Amino acid sequence: MGIIERREAEKEALKKKIIDAASEILINEGYTNLSIRKIAAKIEYSPGIIYHYFKDKSEILSFIIKRGQAKVSKIINETLIDENKPENSIINVLKNYIKFVLDEKETYKAVLMNSLDDTNLNIKMLYEGVSKDKKSISSMCDCIQTGIDNGRFKKVDVELTAQIIWTSTYGLISRLIIEKNVPKEQEKKLIEHHLQFIINGLIGGKI
Structure with a gap:
């Protein structure tokens, strides 16, 4: 060297x-x-x-957030869309994301579960047009659109649905972190039921 x-x-x-x-x-x-x-x-x-x-410290915080987002992007990029069963892709990416956050729950809690003005521009995801800016939303939109196009999913507002899927997943993760010592078996059942509930909502009795 x-x-x-x-x-x-x-x-x-x-x-x-x-x-x-x-x-x-x-x-x-x-x-x-x-x-x-x-x-x-x-x-x-x-x-x-x-x-x-x-x-300053806000730039350090921004770096920490971006580092976490890069790891999430890697999880998303490694999950290919199953053209025949896009619901499998949705399940896989959410499962991997939930595992990632729970493995780093203390950092997640310290950074993202507080109202920090310094983080607002980095983590906002409820505005219209977010799918153009956020890989997590755009990839979820692609999965949903694939399911609609091949007739597996009912017709929905794709971006709004992707936002709700991600935010409801954040909600579950937040509760699992806040309510310490949830038994592993209960945690597993909650996650599985959450994922199935999402897929049932997308399918809407079509299949």
């Missing part, structure tokens, strides 16, 4: 330390108690070093 490559690797390693420390503070103390000074103390660097990478 050359000098330039080594320096870049060192920069990325430090950036990761900053983000990991910020995530830990978010989880344990909440966003209001997150500060550049606290992050610096945790990683044993000066605050000035952190400002070299991020202008």
Whole structure:
């Protein structure tokens, strides 16, 4: 590894330390108690070093959110649309998403289950036309439209339906996180029933 490559690797390693420390503070103390000074103390660097990478704590939060969104996009991109049974694609992507969030529930709770003005532009998904901006919504729209086109799903407003599917899934996840210690068997039944309820609503007695 050359000098330039080594320096870049060192920069990325430090950036990761900053983000990991910020995530830990978010989880344990909440966003209001997150500060550049606290992050610096945790990683044993000066605050000035952190400002070299991020202008303020809101930019750090934005980075954490985008990192999570990138993981969600990966989950979505790895789920191909089943042209014959698009409901399978919907079930698979939602199952994988629910598992991902529950595996990282503390970060999800600290970042997305609080009313943080700094996150609003990153996580809004209820506005008209969101399918042009959000991969999660546009991919769900594609699945729904495929089902309508091949006669498996009833005709619906595709974007509105995709929004409701995602927001209802967020609701279930939020309750599973808030209501700690839900037995695994009950958690599994709730998730399975949620997914079946969605598919039944799309099919609407057509099949």
